[in-house]
């Protein structure tokens with residue numbers, strides 16, 4: 001009991017009344033993209049473990065090996081004593097795969113975005129910084145931008161024409177401009193037009209920052225993200241090991257000078273304990289195998305195309321997805337909750353995504369396919385979703 005319980009209870013009650021209350025539910029992962037949730041075995045279409053690597057024997061064994069050798073914790077931040085003698089080799093591999101001079105590993109994707117951005121636009125370093133941010137950028141990017149406290153303009157999602165209008169309006173000023181986007185958007189599964197963004201960044205002398213959380217492992221040359229197609233053209237590429245790469249942590253790839261600057265100024269690196277050795281072991285193993293997984297990536301893309309076509313054929317709205325992330329946009333919270341419960345009964349986990357994670361009126365089930373889902377699982381997803389939504393839309 002706390003004196004403040006009354007305050008927070010009424011906030012919770014308000015969420016419940018609006019159909020927006022969230023609860024933690026017990027889960028235990030199984031092989032082949034399955035999960036036990038609240039005691040029920042389901043095929044998991046809501047995980048970001050796009051290649052199934054979180055259950056891969058090589059990642060597990062190397063995580064154990066590095067844990068045995070170095071211990072369970074790193075004991076301090078990288079700048080104190082936490083800089084395990086494995087970092088240089090890992091960062092060298094990431095930089096090479098990304099076609100950049102340098103790379104830097106950080107604690108988590110959220111921590112990275114939240115603390116990198118304020119360091120990039122510090123007023124004592126960058127005079128008159130101005131931020132341009134895609135309307136659907138992830139919460140961690142928004143957090144970092146807000147913490148930076150500089151003038152910010154939001155451009156319409158993936159609308160490079162709108163972005164150019166905003167940039168043109170501030171040309172001639174002394175502003176140093178920074179563009180923030182994701183390469184694959186987390187809740188919509190659509191892609192940024194990186195070529196157009198690079199052109200704009202060059203034309204208007206902007207810094208370009210791209211978050212590859214959902215592309216890493218899945219898209220681009222050797223699965224190392226869409227930015228790898230444009231080596232040296234993007235000022236800072238950020239990505240995570242927590243989704244397609246099956247473990248935890250974040251990386252950035254950039255110039256040597258920028259990396260050295262960030263080591264001195266990113267609070268999330270300076271004041272947070274370095275990743276545990278076991279996690280670095282899993283990252284090392286993922287970097288060994290991910291570049292060679294083209295067959296798995298091709299299958300995943302084929303499955304995603306099949307699901308999208310089937311959904312669209314049934315008159316369903318999958319937005320502008322072109323990736324393994326396929327939103328089924330239903331708009332109304334109650335409809336989304338009902339469909340998710342009905343799918344659960346058919347052995348399918350499709351977690352509802354509601355505001356504020358997505359805009360008002362855009363509630364959805366966000367399906368995420370994995371390379372370890374077999375054909376039968378994909379068939380079952382298609383038939384369950386199309387049948388249940390037809391039933392839902394039919395008059396009672």
Ligand SMILES: *Cc1c(COP(=O)(O)O)cnc(C)c1O
Nearest residue numbers: 108109110138140186213240242
């Ligand atoms: C998940 C996600 C993050 C955060 O990464 P974590 O490693 O989970 O903290 C950052 N950016 C985007 C676009 C994401 O989807």
